[in-house]
Amino acid sequence: MAFAAAFSDGKALSLALTRARGAATSAARQSETRARPMPSLPSLAIVIPCRDSERWLRRAIDSVLAQGADCAELIVIDDGSTDRSLDVVRSYGERLSWRSGPGRGACAARNAGLALATADYVMFLDADDYVEGPLLAGVRRSAADGRPDLVVSRWTTETKGVRTDAGPVRTPAEAKREFLRYNVQTASLAFERRFLDRIGGWNDAVLLRQDVEVALRALLHQPRIAVNPEGIAVWVSHPGHAGVSRRDDRAAWASVLGWYDDHCRRLGVRSDPEFAGEYAARYYHLASRCYTRGWADLGDEALRSSRALGLRGHLGDLRHRVLSRVFGLRRRVTVLPAAKRRLRAAIRRIRRAQA
Numbered sequence: 001m002a003f004a005a006a007f008s009d010g011k012a013l014s015l016a017l018t019r020a021r022g023a024a025t026s027a028a029r030q031s032e033t034r035a036r037p038m039p040s041l042p043s044l045a046i047v048i049p050c051r052d053s054e055r056w057l058r059r060a061i062d063s064v065l066a067q068g069a070d071c072a073e074l075i076v077i078d079d080g081s082t083d084r085s086l087d088v089v090r091s092y093g094e095r096l097s098w099r100s101g102p103g104r105g106a107c108a109a110r111n112a113g114l115a116l117a118t119a120d121y122v123m124f125l126d127a128d129d130y131v132e133g134p135l136l137a138g139v140r141r142s143a144a145d146g147r148p149d150l151v152v153s154r155w156t157t158e159t160k161g162v163r164t165d166a167g168p169v170r171t172p173a174e175a176k177r178e179f180l181r182y183n184v185q186t187a188s189l190a191f192e193r194r195f196l197d198r199i200g201g202w203n204d205a206v207l208l209r210q211d212v213e214v215a216l217r218a219l220l221h222q223p224r225i226a227v228n229p230e231g232i233a234v235w236v237s238h239p240g241h242a243g244v245s246r247r248d249d250r251a252a253w254a255s256v257l258g259w260y261d262d263h264c265r266r267l268g269v270r271s272d273p274e275f276a277g278e279y280a281a282r283y284y285h286l287a288s289r290c291y292t293r294g295w296a297d298l299g300d301e302a303l304r305s306s307r308a309l310g311l312r313g314h315l316g317d318l319r320h321r322v323l324s325r326v327f328g329l330r331r332r333v334t335v336l337p338a339a340k341r342r343l344r345a346a347i348r349r350i351r352r353a354q355a
Contacts, residue, residue, distance in 0.1 A: 041140040042120035042147065044190065045073035047113030049106050053127035054083040056236070061088075063130035065095060070136035072119045073097065077109040085127075107202035107210055114193070114201055121151065123190045128236050131187060135231025139190045142228040149195040149223035152178075155188040155233040163234075172225035179215045180278045186211040187233035195223065206259050208252040213259045220267040220275070250295055257286060257302055270309065280309035284329075291333045303329060 046064050050057055057076075064071050074096040076089050080103030089098045099112060110124050121143055125131065135153055142151050152175040156165045166183055169175045178184060189211070199221050206213045260283060269275045283306035290299035314324040324332040 040144065042143045043072040044070060044121045044123065044136055044140055044143075045075060045113075045117040045119035045193075046071050046136075047110055047117065047122060047124050048074070048076045048127055049079055049109030049113065049124070050076060050081065050085050050089075050127035051079040051103060051106075051109075052081050052083045052085060054081075054085045054088055056128035057085055057088045060125055060127050060130050061092060061096065063132065064125065064136070065092075067131070067134070067136040070134075070140055073117055075099075075113045075116050077101075077113045079103050079106065079109040105204055105207070107204040107206060110202045111204065114196065117193060120147075120193060121190045122193050122196060123187060125187045125233075126235075128238065129187055130234050130236070131231060132234055133231035135228070135233060138228040138230025141230070142226040143190065143192075146224065146226070147192065148226040149192045149221075150218055151190040151226045151228050153188045153190070153228040153231065153233055155185040155235055157235050157237055159237040159239065168229065169227050170229075171227060175225050175227060176219060179212075179219050180274070182209070182212050184211055184215045185233060185235045187235070189215060189218075190228075191218070195221075203259060203262075205255060207247050207255040209256060216263060217267065220263060220269070250293070250298070253286070253290060253293070253295070254298060257290075257298055260286070260302075261305065264305070264309070276309050277311075280306045280311040281315060283309065284311055284315050288329060288333050291330045294334075296330065299330060 048057075048060055048064075053060075061074070061076070064074055076096055076098040078086055078089065078098065078100040080101065086098075086100060089096070097116065099116065101109075101112070106126075113124070114122055121139065123136075123139065139151050139153060142148075152169050152172075154166070154168050156163045158164075166178075166185070169178055195218075199217055202210065202214055203217070260279060263269050264279060269279050283302045287299045287302035287306060290296070290302060314321045314329060316324070320332065323336060327336060
């Protein structure tokens with residue numbers, strides 16, 4: 001009995017000492033946590049370029065203001081609107097800053113907003129798009145840890161009220177792959193302001209795929225990337241609506257060829273096999289598009305650049321590759337389809353004559 005009692009008392013004493021040590025350790029950790037300052041959240045500015053966007057502008061502005069104090073600066077740049085866009089902007093009073101000027105294009109308007117911004121980070125939201133959920137708070141929290149050059153957020157496409165989600169980007173490596181696939185959208189990018197200044201801001205010579213151009217140019221500068229898992233940016237597609245950055249004419253596609261060339265010439269695309277392969281493929285597809293549209297000179301230039309980056313043979317399905325190898329890409333996408341159309345027309349005429 002005496003031995004059992006002594007054993008029991010010893011066990012209780014040991015348990016008490018263990019609990020005391022645990023409590024002391026926990027208190028020390030809490031004290032250390034209180035003593036260690038939490039990283040301050042960086043400030044964030046939103047720039048909205050607009051031209052003749054009266055129908056959608058209020059939704060874009062309201063979606064930002066609904067985020068509360070997470071937007072330190074809201075800047076609207078009117079790019080020569082002829083509708084009542086400015087009336088919409090003025091109705092918000094001091095809740096935003098704005099400037100108006102002649103129509104110089106979306107990139108020039110974004111750069112004007114960038115010049116006015118003083119926040120640590122800058123996001124750009126097109127006037128017909130909007131943000132949803134705690135997107136801005138998530139950007140600030142993601143940027144607080146390590147102050148990256150670029151924060152990438154989730155985005156979705158909305159067409160006639162139906163959404164097609166681009167899917168979450170979980171890691172910086174995934175972000176790089178998505179950029180190379182052109183899977184990027186303007187409002188999904190938040191730039192450290194000085195970093196964006198350093199790489200040259202938005203290229204106002206680019207008339208098409210402006211967000212892809214700035215994202216790839218940023219990527220070629222080896223940025224530190226963070227991923228924001230909160231909220232979502234909504235890119236609204238308007239079928240049949242030709243916005244200022246959604247042109248589809250020769251000048252627009254010539255500008256794409258121009259920024260491909262600029263990246264290859266200045267930013268070391270050839271020195272990175274992954275980039276070289278992707279740009280070679282992009283040049284090839286651009287050549288095919290230009291041939292189809294009748295811009296043979298642009299197509300020839302794009303195809304030469306693709307070959308210079310090491311692309312051999314042809315891309316696409318087996319039928320396309322075989323026909324392109326036999327006839328060449330230009331004839332494959334122009335002469336053969338035209339001959340096929342003429343043959344079908346002749347067959348229809350023969351059938352009508354026999355009827």
